[in-house]
Amino acid sequence: MKARGWNAPDLRKRNRAGILNLVHSTRNIARNDLALELGLTRASVTILVNELIDEGLLEEAGTQIAEGRVGRRKIALRIRPEAGRIIGVGIDQERVQVLLTDLAGSVLGVRDLPPPATLARYGDEPAERIVHAVAEATGELLGPASPCKAGVLWMGVGVTGRVDAEHGISVREPRLWNGPVSLADPLALHFGVPTSVDNNVRALALAELLLTEARGSEPAGLLFVKYGPGVGASWTVGGVPWAGAHNRSGELGHTVVAAEGPVCPYCGRVGCLESLVSARTLGIRLARPRSKIEELCHALLEIAPEEFAQLASWFALALGNAIELYDPTTVALYGAPFRSGPLFDEIADRVESNERPCEIKRSNLDPELPALGGAALALERFFLAGGPKPC
Amino acid sequence: MKARGWNAPDLRKRNRAGILNLVHSTRNIARNDLALELGLTRASVTILVNELIDEGLLEEAGTQIAEGRVGRRKIALRIRPEAGRIIGVGIDQERVQVLLTDLAGSVLGVRDLPPPATLARYGDEPAERIVHAVAEATGELLGPASPCKAGVLWMGVGVTGRVDAEHGISVREPRLWNGPVSLADPLALHFGVPTSVDNNVRALALAELLLTEARGSEPAGLLFVKYGPGVGASWTVGGVPWAGAHNRSGELGHTVVAAEGPVCPYCGRVGCLESLVSARTLGIRLARPRSKIEELCHALLEIAPEEFAQLASWFALALGNAIELYDPTTVALYGAPFRSGPLFDEIADRVESNERPCEIKRSNLDPELPALGGAALALERFFLAGGPKPC
DNA sequence: CCCTATATGTTAAAGTCTTTAACTATTGTA
DNA sequence: TACAATAGTTAAAGACTTTAACATATAGGG
Known part of the structure; x- marks a missing residue:
């Protein structure tokens, strides 16, 4: 209530x-x-x-x-673009990315930093590492003045794993740190800027709605799917991503699509989508453990086209199920594997054969700019607050 | 927007x-x-x-x-219970049910009428049949005075199939009628009472929140699942069921849970839950084509326990997938098959083995009172309107 | 060229709600 | 009995939006 x-x-x-x-x-x-x-x-x-x-x-x-x-x-x-600036941060296993936009959403600059685990030079505490990494990047992007003085109005952080957006806490993300990490408060305190934190996939879904050329044609329901090392999804109702009761919604990667397969190390199930198509699994299959997911997809197509088709089928099955449950206006597929090669078409064809009136499209977001999610989050909260707060 | x-x-x-x-x-x-x-x-x-x-x-x-x-x-x-009355209507393949409650939600009376297809005595037009059937029932429940004069404040209708709740139209339900049927306007006009119409599963989900003993402990996210002749679901965010972009959300019955099986006559897929567990399918399997779903489940358990277990597994798989996507607080299973016999426990055990922190429970609603959904719909809209409208 | 019709933007007064701040009512305890 | 604490009430003030004029800008016709 x-x-x-x-x-x-x-x-x-x-x-x-x-x-x-x-x-x-x-x-x-x-x-x-x-x-x-x-x-x-x-x-x-x-x-x-x-x-x-x-x-x-x-x-x-x-x-x-x-x-x-x-x-x-x-x-x-x-x-008025010069009215202020927005800082977006994206944190995942691969990097910490910091991005600066103006208030109209145009990107002014980007900085990539190593992933949290390798930021030892900034201290021991995870939150401390993030704060200092972001400080270094904003220093380069904004100059020596404090972000607040430099006109930054809001800051948004998209981070993998379960996030309690209300309190700005990364509740659980064993791949980045052990135990909960409070992010919003330390960042807001250090930079003197209101800071919002949410799951990265939800943040990217918001970016799909707020920061692409197609914005304005806001769909009533967007199902946003991210294919990176794993598979995640987010689903927006009236422009707001639903986080779920335990901040776990949208686990498309852990829906079951096959009766057989390896046991998933994350959810413990057999046959969940991620256990079949994750970078980890493909890396083992192709004996290329450190490769990126788009390279693995490409290699799979070369080496074993029938397995590639199988992968597309699993994906399409999971998507079809999610579409039955959510009934979205639009499905947006985000991630490098969908940008080139036949994967997107292979999947879209299989799903659309079910003649459901929802558009399946490539995301308009650049997969190299995951921090756009954080920027969208910040922009949304800034608007919601109805304007700036005193510095 | x-x-x-x-x-x-x-x-x-x-x-x-x-x-x-x-x-x-x-x-x-x-x-x-x-x-x-x-x-x-x-x-x-x-x-x-x-x-x-x-x-x-x-x-x-x-x-x-x-x-x-x-x-x-x-x-x-x-x-104040005597402040007014609510009429709830439930329309499905089996019957038209009309139910009267006071403003506190206590049931004052129920009338069951034949399904729409067999209401020929009331006319040719589907909407006309419904209006007259409801008129007959309300006449018995309320006496000769018009519902409006008799203190009825709002009317709610839950009907199977795709429903456009905004305009009160049954958009598509080939099992009841050919083509769209406008229900809210004719009913409101005939009875002089504001009338809301929505899908029956969504309406029942609302009833689960508003009209059970457990109300007040309103879950942040409820996944409500109905097992009748088919399988449907509804999912509420903050007390409001999400209808989907095309009023089709919650089609749990048409998510795929098996690689093999008959082709579903409704969605055209192979292996969707409904194609495997519907009353139609079980009726064929057991050579008891006209039996009710709870009888079929019971018979299956007697005759082929391993198939019964299989059925529970399919159900659990579909539920598990839906839980991954929605992340609900509570899952409520509604329908006669869950009331007696081991089916509920069989399913709940299999789902809960995945140690997800969401409660799986039997619905508190009586499966013999589907019109409670309509009543909940009416009550919700009445409250939302902030009070009564002039008669 | 002026007048009229039409659409957009502005202003001051009025209307609708909630809050503020003081006051009343009720109950247990020292 | 005084008093602290909690619940409920009321009139005046405060915060917004609307209402109802009015001002501004543009096209077209006589």
């Missing part, structure tokens, strides 16, 4: 957030259309928009062509 | 709904605790509660024992 009551300031915050979200996603919208879209009066929108302009978050951008023949022209509004 | 703006009356409606929901689910709560729970001030709650009492929706119920040692005692509040 978490339905809380609301008061007038909550209401204003909500309406401000609605305006910021719409301006962001449409990139170009007039006060009048905001009023229509949000169901508010033009008067209210004028008041809120002019306040946002005064605060420097929005700006007017010339006159827009009329839709009707007569009448005063609409004044297009847009996010 | 459905995030709408809010104004002051919306706010009041939301807060009223929050109060009604809390009083309903706790059955017994004081103004002060409402304020704490909702994050409003005692002053606001006093104003809203006294208004609800004036309108006859709430009533005070004696003094509550103090939690602290000193201080004025809390005044317990409860829904």
Whole structure:
């Protein structure tokens, strides 16, 4: 029972957030259309928009062509990119990536650092290592001034494993550290910037909605699937990823798709998708233990095309089951293996043969920029908060 | 993009709904605790509660024992059952069931009518048949006065198949009728009562949350599974069932759990759960084509225990996959086959062996009262609307 | 060239809710 | 009996949005 009551300031915050979200996603919208879209009066929108302009978050951008023949022209509004910056962080087994964007979501710079386990030079505590690694990267991206002084408004972190987003804690991720690691508080404290943390796949799903060219055509339900060393998924309802009751939802990789196979070291099942298609499993099969997943997929196609087809079938089976349960508008497949080669088409063909009216597409996100997830998380929370907090 | 703006009356409606929901689910709560729970001030709650009492929706119920040692005692509040009545309707292949409850959710009466296909005496049009069937039942339950005059505040209909809840239309259900059937508008028009329509499984999931003894301990995520002639599921986030982008979500019965089996006549797949465990399939296997599913399960256990175990395994596999994807707090299994016999335990044991922290339990709902789903739907919408509309 | 119709944006006063702050009511304890 | 503690009430103040005019901008017609 978490339905809380609301008061007038909550209401204003909500309406401000609605305006910021719409301006962001449409990139170009007039006060009048905001009023229509949000169901508010033009008067209210004028008041809120002019306040946002005064605060420097929005700006007017010339006159827009009329839709009707007569009448005063609409004044297009847009996010003022220089209004502030966003730091996105992506943490997984392969690296810690730090990414800087402006408030409109354009990437201003990226830095890659080694994975958490190899950041020993920064200390013993996992959180400490992350803080210092991010500090080093932001130093390069922003200069010596503190992020807060340099105009950073929000920071978002996407990290693998189970994450308690409410408290900003990595609850469980044995591949990175032993035991829970609190991330949001140490980062917020060190950088003086509000910080949000969530699972990396959920964060990337949000990036798919907020930071791609296709944004604005926000699907009612997005099933976002990531194929990296393992397989994970996230599922958004009305633009919000569902974390599950125990922050474990979207474990597409641990759904069972075959009656036989190795015992999965993570879930203990036989025949779960990840036990069949993970980088670990393919690495053993192909005797190339350290290779990246896209190389392994490519090699499998070369060496054993029938096993490659089998892999696509397993994937399609898992996807088909997930589609039956979620009924999404769109399925987005993210990860290097889908970028080149026939894997995406092999999978999509097998799923779409079931004539379900949902679009299966390649993610619009660059798999080399996992920190985009963190940036999207930060942007969403910033909008939700209705604007900046004092530095 | 459905995030709408809010104004002051919306706010009041939301807060009223929050109060009604809390009083309903706790059955017994004081103004002060409402304020704490909702994050409003005692002053606001006093104003809203006294208004609800004036309108006859709430009533005070004696003094509550103090939690602290000193201080004025809390005044317990409860829904005033006589404040109005709710009509719930359940429509499936087996029957049209009409059910009357008071505003507190107690069942006052039930009437069963034949399935839609055999209601020819009421006319040709499906909607017309339903309207007249419900009219006959409500006549018996309420007397000759129109439902509106007889104090009915809201009506809810749970119907099998794909339902567009927003417009109250049965979009697709070939087993009941050919083509879409608009239900909400004809019913609301004929009875003069606001009417909500949704899929029956989603409606029953809502009933599990709102109309059982265990209400109040509302799980953050409920996976509700119905085993009747087929297998369906619904999944609620924060008390709201997710319908999916095309009103098709929760098709647990059409997720694939085996590599072999008959081709499913509904989804066209091989090995989907429903193709293996439906009443149709079991009826053929056991040469008892017209039997009910619970009888078939019982017979299977007698005749071929190893096939019964197989059935439980398939079920557990499908459930395990759904749990991986949804990460629910609770899984509730609804339907006559789970009420008696070892099926529930067989399934629960197999799923729980995966040591996932989610409770698997029998539904608290009586499988003989499918119309409870409609009643829950109506109650939810009534609360959401913040109170009654003029007759 | 002016007038009108039409659409967008702005403002001050009014309306709707919640909060604030003080007050009343009830109960146990010193 | 005084008093501390908790629950509930009320009037005035505060925070938003809406209402209802009004101002601004553009096309087209006489």
